[in-house]
Amino acid sequence: MATIKSLDPRVARAELPTEPTEVVLNPEEQWETYEVFHQKKSGARHIHQGTVHAPSSELAYTFAKEQYGRRDQTYSIWVVKTSQVFTVENDNSLYKTVPEKQYRNAGFYKVRDKIEKFKRQMNEH
Numbered sequence: 001m002a003t004i005k006s007l008d009p010r011v012a013r014a015e016l017p018t019e020p021t022e023v024v025l026n027p028e029e030q031w032e033t034y035e036v037f038h039q040k041k042s043g044a045r046h047i048h049q050g051t052v053h054a055p056s057s058e059l060a061y062t063f064a065k066e067q068y069g070r071r072d073q074t075y076s077i078w079v080v081k082t083s084q085v086f087t088v089e090n091d092n093s094l095y096k097t098v099p100e101k102q103y104r105n106a107g108f109y110k111v112r113d114k115i116e117k118f119k120r121q122m123n124e125h
Contacts, residue, residue: 051082
């Protein structure tokens with residue numbers, strides 16, 4: 001069996017074959033992927049951080065804590081099986097229900113103007 005020549009002694013000791021070999025994986029050896037969502041503080045939104053591979057949800061949570069929860073401030077972590085994430089092809093017609101959605105913005109209601117008017121009236125009296 002030929003070995004790969006490497007400056008790294010760990011690779012040299014492994015005596016890896018130079019010929020390609022067929023790899024057969026057991027289904028038990030193939031871990032599922034989980035999407036990781038991280039929340040920095042209470043009330044903040046969860047933000048997608050990345051993916052982990054794990055044999056169970058519990059271990060995915062543990063891996064996610066180690067990988068994504070150690071460095072930043074962490075309030076909460078969610079893990080979701082990638083196979084359970086549902087998405088729809090990017091169909092813009094689904095989101096074109098109302099052309100103007102100003103009613104969703106706080107500035108639309110002009111509350112600040114009413115407050116200022118009320119304060120002026122109170123100062124005059």
